[in-house]
Amino acid sequence: MNRISRVEYATIYLSRSLVAVGLGLVFVALAALWAALIVGGTPGGLTIVVAAAFGAYLALNIGANDVANNMGPAVGANALPMLGALVIAAVCETAGALIAGSDVVSTIASGIVAPSSFSDGSVFVLAMLAALLSSALWINLATWIGAPVSTTHAIVGGVMGVGAAAAGLGAVEWGTMSRIAASWVISPIMGGGLAALALWVINRLIIERDDKVAAARTWVPVLIGVMAWAFGTYIALKGLNNLFPVTLGTAALIGLAVGGLSWLAARPYVRRQAAHLDNRNRSLKVMFQLPLVLSAALLSFAHGANDVSNAIGPLAAIVQTMSGAQQGGTLDIPLWVMVIGALGISVGLMLFGPRLIRMVGDQITKLNAMRAYCVALSAAITVIAASWLGLPVSSTHIAVGGIFGVGFLREAIEARRMASGPGEDTPPHLAHEERRRRKLVRRSHFMTILAAWIITVPATALLSALVFRALRLV
Structure with missing residues (x-):
């Protein structure tokens, strides 16, 4: 009977994963059906329908992989339950994509490979189809093995590979x-360094003080104001800039106003939270939970506004080409294309996101609200700094780099504490071999x-070139 019950549990577990896969296939089919109803009777309608299915599949995978970086720290710090994180992320991702995501696809469609390099429109369409499918397959594989990757780099690699296969290496920009x-190195180093610096500042200003609660009453409102400034600037740059032109200086002023108001609002909130807290490190996490939840929501909004282009950029280029518009011009994104990208990211998150959210939030290193706050703050500030310097960076690399930075700083602090003797949150002296094995970041x-x-990038480029060759044979 025991063996039979184990088989039953295994069957239930397997069926749950198959249900998610089945629902994902249903979404892809509905996206293709919707495209057929809209463009089925037009010239090239079948090609657009296939492209819509590929775009929906890519959007599902972006939702399953990329959004974990926004919600993982909040879930890992127990500031949000998994269901709450999924709902907030789905709503904010969809809102960001539909409200502010329509003007960010031209680089994907024409900035990596010059459209004029292709011999004709049909070759360009096959190239974009190959880029969509290869990027989706790679992100799907990365999600399956539990690796958060840059979906921007995946689609860029796909477009580069297919451009080189179709028109030669000279066609690649x-x-x-x-x-x-360069952003492969810059993004995680900036994110990790800023997150570690923020945690070090919190340690010096609050955690290492004799009266931790009194220090928190003074500094937590300031930290909340800094986070509000960073996210106000971040949203202005990555969201409002898609609605009307916003310079970095204007965005910083908007962020400064938001930060000042948040600091004023946070002072009574923190006083109430601190009224009955014990003078312990674990008590301080209560003050960081609300700003952490808000930061996760704002990151999801900005991600939806920016990264929906990864799913619909090639699809929009195909629709434009099949409609007879000139390649390389400003893309006019149909609403139905935006909806496929926005809903696909949200559906992919709901169906497949929890596994990677848990990995990012809990399995790389242990996060509490203060550490997760540092990761979120570093993500916003890194994007602002990169925009000022004109550097392309990956939100995935920034967030995960921030988690690594926090984890490695914790290892350094823990090693120093163990060397100096036991304290409130430290174990007694350990043998050298035990200390060496006691790592706080999972290698x-x-x-x-x-x-x-x-x-x-090289993997998606190679896969895209192979898919392009296969499509030309069909």
């Missing part, structure tokens, strides 16, 4: 590619993620 390659995840980051 190598200047753009070199900046993207297996670190190596898996690093390897996935390095090979994303």
